[in-house]
Each structure stands twice: as C-alpha cells, then as structure tokens.
Amino acid sequence: MARTDIEVADLVETARGGLGDPGSSRAVARLISLIEDASDASTGRLREVMAALSPYVGHAHVIGLTGAPGVGKSTTTSALVRELRAAGKRVAVLAVDPSSPFSGGALLGDRIRMTDHAGDRGVYIRSMASRGHLGGLAWSTPQAIRVLDGAGFDVVLVETVGVGQSEVEIAGLADTTLVLLAPGMGDGIQAAKAGILEIGDLYVVNKADRDGAMKVRRDLRGMLALAARPEGAWKPAVLPISAQSHMGLGDLVAAIAEHRAWLDGSGMLAVRRARRAREEIEAIAVAALRARWELQGRDRLDELSAAVAGGRLDPYAAADTLLG
C-alpha cells in the first residue's frame, strides 16, 4: 500500500542514496508501489513523486528486451545484468507482465530465477503486472522507468514478453530495443510478415549453439538488408549469443554501447526520449479525463450509455456530447 506518512522528498533522496545505502532499494520499491497503487484518490501523492524526480531523469540508458515465450528472455536478462555489473553499472530490471490470467505462472518462475542477483545491491529487480492498472501498461511503465532513472540507475532494462501490443509499446519507450529470437520458434519469414523488423535496434539470436540458429541469423540478416533505410539511419545488427553458457554477452554489451553512441551522435536520443515523454503525458491526460468523466460526469455518462445501448443515440454523437 502507498505510505503517506513519509515525505516524498526524503523518499526520493533515500532512493538516490545508491549502493552504499541499504535503504535505497526499499525506497525505490516504495516509489514504484505508489505507481502501482495509484487510484483517483492517491494520484496527488504520485504527482509529488514525479515532480521531485523530474530534475534527476535522463541519466539512465533504457534498454527494452522483448521476445516470444521460450526464447530465453529471463536467462538473457540475467546474463546481461551480470555483464553490465562486471562493467560497474548499476542496473534496474523492470519485468513488465502484460500477460493474462492464463500465463501468469511463467513470469513468477522467471522472477525466481533472477535470485542470481539477490545479494547484489547494484541490481534492482521489479515485476509489474499491467492488468488492473489505471491506464494499463502505457500508463505505469514510463512512470516506473522514470522512478528508476531518477533513482540513479545507469541502465534500466525493461523486459516484456512478446504478446499483444506490449512489445511495440516497449520499443516506443526504450532508447535501445533488443529483439530476442531463438531457433525453433517459427521461421524468419513469419517474423518478417509480423513486423518485428520495424522495432529492433539489435536482434539477438539466443541458443546460438543449437541447430537452426545459423538459419535464423541468415534469414534475419537477409530481411534486414532488404529494408529501405534512410541515409544515416541505424543498421540493426544480428548478434548470436548463448545466455545459458554466457557466450557472446561481451559483444552484445559492446553493440548496445555502439547504439547508444549512435543515438547521442545522431540526435535520436532526444527524439526518442521526447516521444517517450509525449506518450507519458498523453496517457496521464487520458487517465485524468477518464477520472473526471467517472467522478463528475457519472450520471451524464450513464445516461448516454443507456441511450447508445438502446439504439436511441450512436456512440459518436454520445462522445461529442461528452467532450462538448
């Protein structure tokens, strides 16, 4: 539950305390809980948090990691965290779960595996379920990224399973998007059809020591080569790894750094971050409007809904009335 008996400024300061401060992780956890617990009533507190964090944001490199179930996302995340930690980075992992009731179990398993890093204060791991949230994924994820960024993490790794629209949304939020594939998960032509070629900055082929990995790499490279890209655009690389045996992680981290350098040099970092901010602003504005309709316009909305359900009004005319 959101605690309201603590000063937001203190919480932010403690969160920013960093490695030496054992209270830091708890403060970060509490700030994210504020987002998760947000409702119409407690949004006031959340506004304070966001205002207090605002001066500190923009430091973290936000990396999105997405892929189909079974490609080895959590093993890869864990291996990537280890590699980044070895390079002295503070790393936060935000595992966003857009999954249904039906697949909720798997993610819990993933989290348990992440206990690899349990003793390491330079790593913070948090799962977020988007279901039931005010405004869903689009609303909560950017705000959680903002908390982790403001808390001073060098890297915020946002991991999400590639189902629904979530991986497209995550790509919109990240500075660098990694699309994870593995042999045996459907062939490259399907992948091309489906449009993953638009979202990845780096394509990571996990289980690269298995049969079929070469084919996945070859197909992907072929298709990426066909894509029309403007002059000066980033050319997505295809990187083979084996997260399980910690193979290729050094090259992956180097490629991520290279992409970051390109973002800085090309001015695209500012563009992507403005886009992220824009979606955040819109999501908050929409949530605020919905809350307003709920609270102030309940009778009016009930009346309009009944008229539409009864065929006396069409929904566009009703929406006009609501807005007008």
Added chain:
Amino acid sequence: MARTDIEVADLVETARGGLGDPGSSRAVARLISLIEDASDASTGRLREVMAALSPYVGHAHVIGLTGAPGVGKSTTTSALVRELRAAGKRVAVLAVDPSSPFSGGALLGDRIRMTDHAGDRGVYIRSMASRGHLGGLAWSTPQAIRVLDGAGFDVVLVETVGVGQSEVEIAGLADTTLVLLAPGMGDGIQAAKAGILEIGDLYVVNKADRDGAMKVRRDLRGMLALAARPEGAWKPAVLPISAQSHMGLGDLVAAIAEHRAWLDGSGMLAVRRARRAREEIEAIAVAALRARWELQGRDRLDELSAAVAGGRLDPYAAADTLLG
C-alpha cells in the same frame, strides 16, 4: 480500403438483406473495413455508418469466447457455430487478434480451419487484428460488434486468445462470456490465482475425454463454489465438451440460452450493454482527443514533451497544461 463512392444507407440496407441476399456478406465486410481503415481523415464516414446502424442494434446475443493458446478455441468456435446453425441462428464470428508479431501465424491457421462454414451464407467470419488500429482493441471491437449486430445476426461470437488484457476486455464487451480450458494447460490453482474466476459466465472444459479433464472440472467447481456471490447472482456452470468429436455442444448451447434468460430476467442484460456502450463512448472520445492533440496541438505537445524529457517539467504538470 474504405470505399466512399457508395451511400452508407445503401450499404447498411444491403448488409441487413440477410440470408437471401448474396451481397449481404460483402456489405458487412465493407462496413467492418471502414472501421479497420479509420483514420482521422475517414472517421467522418464511420460516424455516418454508426448513425445509420444505431436503430437496428440490440438484437444479437454477443458471446465472448476466450482461452489460452492450445485449449481448442477455433475448434470449439467451429463446433458451436455448427450447433447454432442447426438451431436456425445466423451467426457472425469476430476473431479478435491481440497477438504480437511473434504469434500472428497461429491465428491465420485458425481462420483456415473455419472454412468448414465457407459455403454457408448464414455464417459470417471475420478476423480483426487490433495492432495498429486507432485506439486498438478497445476502439475497434465494440464498433465491429455494432456492425454485426446491426446487420441482423442472431449471435455474434467474439473469439480472442487469452493473452494480455484482451480476455478481460472481451468479457467486458460480451453478454455471455465463455472461458475455455483444457486438461494439461496448467492446474486450477494457477487459474484461480490469475483471476479467470471473475470473468466467466460459463466455464467450458474442452478435450473432456482426455486424462486430467475430470481434475480440471473438479478444481474449477471447487473454486467457483468458494467465491462469494451476492443473492440472485448468476452461478457459473462448468461444462465438459469435446469440440473435436462434437460432444456436449447441445448442453453448451442450452447453458448459453439459460444464461441469456437470466440476463433478461435479472435486468443484467441492460446493465452489461450500457457498460459496453459506455466503453465505446469513452474510447471514441479518447481517440477524438488524441486526434485533436495531434492535429491542433502538435507544436504545443512537442514543446511539452521536450521539457519533460529534459527534466524541466514533470509529466503531470505537462498533462495539466495539455488539458487546461
């Protein structure tokens, strides 16, 4: 593509032509395409469609069917369609695909299997992908239901895979929600944890002739019995079927009719439909606002986004400015 060289009123009339009219399916298809093709530019046409359909809505029984991948949704849909057709009902199937690039292939397979009903003019089948739509699933699905309802179908069966929030959304749209399960898809305790117990009006255990089906039924019944329900509330039944061998479909159709009778008798039908209309109105209003922000406020929004990305403004303050 949306055709604008035809009168909307004619299109609606042709769509309502029914079984005898070979142009009916084409008109329905064209109306749904209008929704799928909707953009800021063509929304005007869509408004006309919705206004023209408005007097005719409210006839169809909207049935939602959801379940995890692998439980046999499309086989069950097909079997259910056959059973409803035998009872003389006109049936529309709306297969909503909230799936990612990564799983897009499976649904195509489902559609191909539905060619069982290809020659039957009393059946209309349509897949909709929510990705890329103006406003996504929440925006397009209720409007497509409205078209099918207005076109005079007796039953609109909305099938969606249980990933993401989609199945919860579908439950919000349907008069009657069927949750499909099968043995071997995770045990009942997981299901309970995950909250599917809140969304189903009827629980259908497919592959009931397989090992473990009895356990799924027993576990489900046990958990449903534990749920606190107010006086007079609907008590969800658990129905074993085998869609493949067309077993138990008669009982399922009877249970659906029973639920419908309860909806009518309890007044819940009007409540559910008002809720559906309400979500439709809100989604249209939100889409209209986003379009307004896009078109009229682009510079303003760009400016605010840059300020938030740069840490000079927090997103709540920016949202206030946008709304104020």
